[in-house]
Amino acid sequence: MNLALRTRLVLASLLSVVVLAGRFDAAGAIDYRFTFPEPQHRWMQVEVTFPDLPEGELDLRMSRASPGRYSLHDFAKNVYDVHVFSRDGRELETKRPDPYGWMAENHGGRATVRYKVYGDLVDGTYLAVDTTHAHINMPAAIMWARGLDDRPSTLTFAPPAGAVWQVATQLHRGSSALEFTAPNLRYLMDSPVEFGPVSIRQFTVGSRRFRLAVHHQGMDSDLDDYVRDVEKIVRQEGAVFGEFPQFDPGEYTFLADYLPYATGDGMEHRNSTVMTDTGSIRTSRRSLLDTVAHEFFHAWNVERIRPRSLEPFDFERANMSGELWLAEGFTQYYGPLMLQRAGIADLRATSAALNELIEAAVVAPGRAVRSAEEMSRMAPFIDGGSAVDRTNWPTTYTSYYSIGGAIALALDLTLRQRSDSAVGLDDFMRAMWRIHGKPGGALEGDVDRPYTAEDAEARLTEVSGDPAFARDFFRRYIRGREAADYTSLLARAGLLVRKRGPGRPWWGDVRVESRGGQFVIAGLVSMNAPAYAAGLEQDDELRMIDSFRIRSDEDVAAALQRFKPGDTIRVVYVDRSRMEKTTAVTLAEDPHLEVLPIEAAGGTLTAAQRAFRDRWLAGR
Ligand SMILES: [Zn+2]
Numbered sequence: 001m002n003l004a005l006r007t008r009l010v011l012a013s014l015l016s017v018v019v020l021a022g023r024f025d026a027a028g029a030i031d032y033r034f035t036f037p038e039p040q041h042r043w044m045q046v047e048v049t050f051p052d053l054p055e056g057e058l059d060l061r062m063s064r065a066s067p068g069r070y071s072l073h074d075f076a077k078n079v080y081d082v083h084v085f086s087r088d089g090r091e092l093e094t095k096r097p098d099p100y101g102w103m104a105e106n107h108g109g110r111a112t113v114r115y116k117v118y119g120d121l122v123d124g125t126y127l128a129v130d131t132t133h134a135h136i137n138m139p140a141a142i143m144w145a146r147g148l149d150d151r152p153s154t155l156t157f158a159p160p161a162g163a164v165w166q167v168a169t170q171l172h173r174g175s176s177a178l179e180f181t182a183p184n185l186r187y188l189m190d191s192p193v194e195f196g197p198v199s200i201r202q203f204t205v206g207s208r209r210f211r212l213a214v215h216h217q218g219m220d221s222d223l224d225d226y227v228r229d230v231e232k233i234v235r236q237e238g239a240v241f242g243e244f245p246q247f248d249p250g251e252y253t254f255l256a257d258y259l260p261y262a263t264g265d266g267m268e269h270r271n272s273t274v275m276t277d278t279g280s281i282r283t284s285r286r287s288l289l290d291t292v293a294h295e296f297f298h299a300w301n302v303e304r305i306r307p308r309s310l311e312p313f314d315f316e317r318a319n320m321s322g323e324l325w326l327a328e329g330f331t332q333y334y335g336p337l338m339l340q341r342a343g344i345a346d347l348r349a350t351s352a353a354l355n356e357l358i359e360a361a362v363v364a365p366g367r368a369v370r371s372a373e374e375m376s377r378m379a380p381f382i383d384g385g386s387a388v389d390r391t392n393w394p395t396t397y398t399s400y401y402s403i404g405g406a407i408a409l410a411l412d413l414t415l416r417q418r419s420d421s422a423v424g425l426d427d428f429m430r431a432m433w434r435i436h437g438k439p440g441g442a443l444e445g446d447v448d449r450p451y452t453a454e455d456a457e458a459r460l461t462e463v464s465g466d467p468a469f470a471r472d473f474f475r476r477y478i479r480g481r482e483a484a485d486y487t488s489l490l491a492r493a494g495l496l497v498r499k500r501g502p503g504r505p506w507w508g509d510v511r512v513e514s515r516g517g518q519f520v521i522a523g524l525v526s527m528n529a530p531a532y533a534a535g536l537e538q539d540d541e542l543r544m545i546d547s548f549r550i551r552s553d554e555d556v557a558a559a560l561q562r563f564k565p566g567d568t569i570r571v572v573y574v575d576r577s578r579m580e581k582t583t584a585v586t587l588a589e590d591p592h593l594e595v596l597p598i599e600a601a602g603g604t605l606t607a608a609q610r611a612f613r614d615r616w617l618a619g620r
Contacts, residue, residue, distance in 0.1 A: 194274075348597070362406075368528070505588075
């Protein structure tokens with residue numbers, strides 16, 4: 001390097017410091033650089049410079065939590081080859097205070113950290129690097145320093161040699177196509193990046209701009225068609241709230257990886273969402289659009305209408321919230337509702353989606369032991385985590401997505417019924433938006449008026465005009481364990497809720513599998529199953545059902561078919577102690593439900609039912 005060039009570089013870097021100082025005016029921005037020397041080996045090189053450090057130790061961390069996912073993670077496990085350098089370029093020795101941290105002193109007020117991070121999971125929480133792209137969820141990838149949360153950062157991406165990649169993200173644009181900025185750590189952590197050969201489509205609704213950035217193996221024409229459906233969903237959701245949020249970078253971005261090597265996931269962020277799936281637009285369109293509808297609804301519900309229990313989000317420990325029945329469950333309800341209003345799903349499909357919610361509230365056994373609030377508080381164990389030991393969750397836990405969705409359905413129909421369709425759940429969501437979401441935060445990315453369950457109850461009081469109704473609804477369905485009367489609620493809209501197999505004998509949803517020639521109960525037996533009451537449990541070997549010897553899965557079904565609900569049958573089995581035992585099972589009627597339009601069941605839709613249904617389901 002010659003002297004003239006060196007001088008130019010120094011001048012250029014001085015200039016960039018001036019520009020940065022002008023933009024952020026506080027202490028210097030933290031500078032992240034991402035490079036991909038060997039993408040085929042799935043790791044990324046990160047270099048981060050922390051300027052203007054206070055004296056004392058630099059306390060470097062890898063996150064244990066990622067916004068929108070509630071279980072703990074060990075992102076530090078994929079980090080290696082860590083080097084920390086002082087202001088004058090000396091490599092510093094680091095200490096490890098715990099498995100997630102590195103500490104360094106004598107940095108001289110400025111430190112540069114270099115490390116590699118491995119990642120090979122295309123989803124909404126982790127890091128994935130390969131020759132086709134880099135799919136980056138920041139908490140899985142970046143090291144940050146305690147005490148610098150309010151510092152802005154700049155991010156620069158360099159593609160692997162020869163690759164033509166572009167960045168799609170909700171980060172703010174920087175001074176070049178591969179440079180971006182974040183106003184603070186919380187916003188940075190909330191900003192996933194897809195760096196690869198993305199195809200981008202744009203549309204506007206009113207004054208708002210939307211981008212769909214897709215990394216896929218399909219045709220351009222698939223995408224042109226798909227984006228029209230995405231726009232329909234966006235319009236319907238805007239109509240629920242009456243307006244769109246102010247998107248901080250000036251637009252909202254749907255980031256999609258529809259790739260054979262992705263896993264099925266959707267993750268909400270303030271101004272973007274990550275949607276990943278093994279299916280393509282061509283093969284999985286309906287389910288992909290369902291994810292679009294769910295995730296975009298989160299732009300209001302959870303990103304801005306935010307439970308106090310999640311604000312601010314803690315990156316170092318599990319974030320527990322008793323309000324996920326509202327944050328996730330109500331969003332789960334609006335997914336299929338929006339597909340129906342957008343004309344993407346027909347009433348048969350919507351009825352099937354509602355049936356899943358109703359089953360969670362009425363048939364699934366979990367509600368007997370946990371309320372919707374308690375299910376919500378299970379998220380740190382369940383959402384993205386896995387237990388090493390066995391649990392009895394299949395029978396004691398019902399997802400807050402479905403139970404919350406069922407509560408949303410009950411509330412929507414009850415409000416409509418009470419008001420002759422003048423008031424519905426949309427009004428409740430708008431009230432939540434007006435009071436808790438729209439005011440926003442003094443700092444970008446923050447929510448200054450998050451809600452508690454008591455606040456949600458107060459909004460319901462306002463919307464319904466009836467404090468006793470609101471109190472009772474929360475007491476019975478949210479803090480309590482009751483299920484609403486879905487049959488009569490849905491009848492208003494001419495939807496029939498009925499038993500799927502009337503008169504069919506049922507001893508539980510018992511799965512039987514062959515293990516080395518023995519026929520064994522393969523999963524947990526539900527608390528509400530006659531087989532449970534009779535003492536049968538997972539791993540028990542079935543020998544006889546009444547006079548039938550069990551030699552296959554079909555034998556079990558065939559044996560049961562010979563009886564009717566109310567009959568008591570003798571079951572011979574071998575339990576864990578290898579003792580042969582005999583028990584008696586009194587069969588019940590299959591409790592599973594189906595929901596269908598009354599006209600599809602041979603009935604007639606009345607004018608009142610048609611009017612109620614249209615006010616509820618017709619596009620806005
Ligand atoms: Zn969600």
